[in-house]
Amino acid sequence: MQEQATTRTYHEPIIGIDIGGTHTRIGLFPSVDAPEFTLLAKFPTRPDYEEQLKNIVQVVKDQGVRRAAGIGSSIAARIAKDGHGVIFAPNLPDYIDKPFASQLSELCSSPVRLAHDTVCGLLAEARFGSLQTIERCAYLTVSTGTGAALQLGKAGTRLVASIEIGHQILDGNRRECLCGMVGCLETYTGGRQLELRYGQPVEQITAGAFWDTFADKLAIGLINLAQLTRIDVVAVSGAIALNRSSLLPELQSRINVLLKPSKLELRLATLGGTAPLVGAASLLAVPEGCILH
Numbered sequence: 358m359q360e361q362a363t364t365r366t367y368h369e370p371i372i373g374i375d376i377g378g379t380h381t382r383i384g385l386f387p388s389v390d391a392p393e394f395t396l397l398a399k400f401p402t403r404p405d406y407e408e409q410l411k412n413i414v415q416v417v418k419d420q421g422v423r424r425a426a427g428i429g430s431s432i433a434a435r436i437a438k439d440g441h442g443v444i445f446a447p448n449l450p451d452y453i454d455k456p457f458a459s460q461l462s463e464l465c466s467s468p469v470r471l472a473h474d475t476v477c478g479l480l481a482e483a484r485f486g487s488l489q490t491i492e493r494c495a496y497l498t499v500s501t502g503t504g505a506a507l508q509l510g511k512a513g514t515r516l517v518a519s520i521e522i523g524h525q526i527l528d529g530n531r532r533e534c535l536c537g538m539v540g541c542l543e544t545y546t547g548g549r550q551l552e553l554r555y556g557q558p559v560e561q562i563t564a565g566a567f568w569d570t571f572a573d574k575l576a577i578g579l580i581n582l583a584q585l586t587r588i589d590v591v592a593v594s595g596a597i598a599l600n601r602s603s604l605l606p607e608l609q610s611r612i613n614v615l616l617k618p619s620k621l622e623l624r625l626a627t628l629g630g631t632a633p634l635v636g637a638a639s640l641l642a643v644p645e646g647c648i649l650h
């Protein structure tokens with residue numbers, strides 16, 4: 358889809374919402390053309406869907422945002438293919454099959470766009486951060502889960518897709534994943550699963566062998582992604598990657614040895630933890646047809 362032909366220009370402010378597994382942040386963006394925003398609110402994400410919806414609407418109305426041109430929302434959950442709600446969310450089960458986008462749109466009298474947080478992270482990095490000018494690329498978040506989004510572009514056209522990188526099966530892996538399958542990459546790299554397995558938060562694990570295995574498995578997952586899609590660059594984000602500066606070079610050196618003849622470059626996501634929020638607002642500038650939920 359040609360983006361130039363269908364992208365609107367917004368003169369009123371945009372609301373960006375990032376619904377994470379732990380916190381929800383709401384920002385006011387003067388324009389979709391810059392990553393700068395004013396933080397309107399940050400509060401714990403409510404497990405109760407109706408309560409969460411009420412809180413978001415309250416913030417938007419309390420702040421007197423009556424003329425928002427649109428609302429873009431990022432959520433740490435798998436989105437239905439039509440982009441209107443959530444279909445898989447281990448951390449937010451009450452949100453499943455609720456028409457979030459249309460309800461929020463009705464309650465705030467504003468157009469609403471919704472996407473997976475990795476899609477929003479990718480949009481933000483592609484527009485303002487480490488993936489600018491890269492046509493074929495991905496955004497990887499290494500956090501409570503291992504998620505990714507992919508962009509395949511050419512000459513002003515692109516498709517951005519949410520992909521289940523953490524739930525690709527690794528040969529010989531008999532570990533049971535929280536998703537219900539056996540053998541997923543995320544059984545080695547997902548913060549939530551690892552904490553349940555080892556009884557302590559990942560950031561407290563210091564054993565070298567643990568981190569060697571972590572990097573070995575994630576490198577294989579990224580090589581598989583590169584071979585299937587022929588992407589050139591991956592922007593890496595998420596709490597585990599951002600807090601452990603040695604992880605990126607460890608992954609890169611493994612990839613350089615194993616991946617032939619093509620190359621895959623890893624870059625630290627430059628927008629850090631704000632990428633999903635910035636990308637949520639950026640949704641309003643991207644035609645819905647360019648995004649495969």
Ligand SMILES: [Zn+2]
Pocket residue numbers: 523524534535536537538541543
């Ligand atoms: Zn899985």
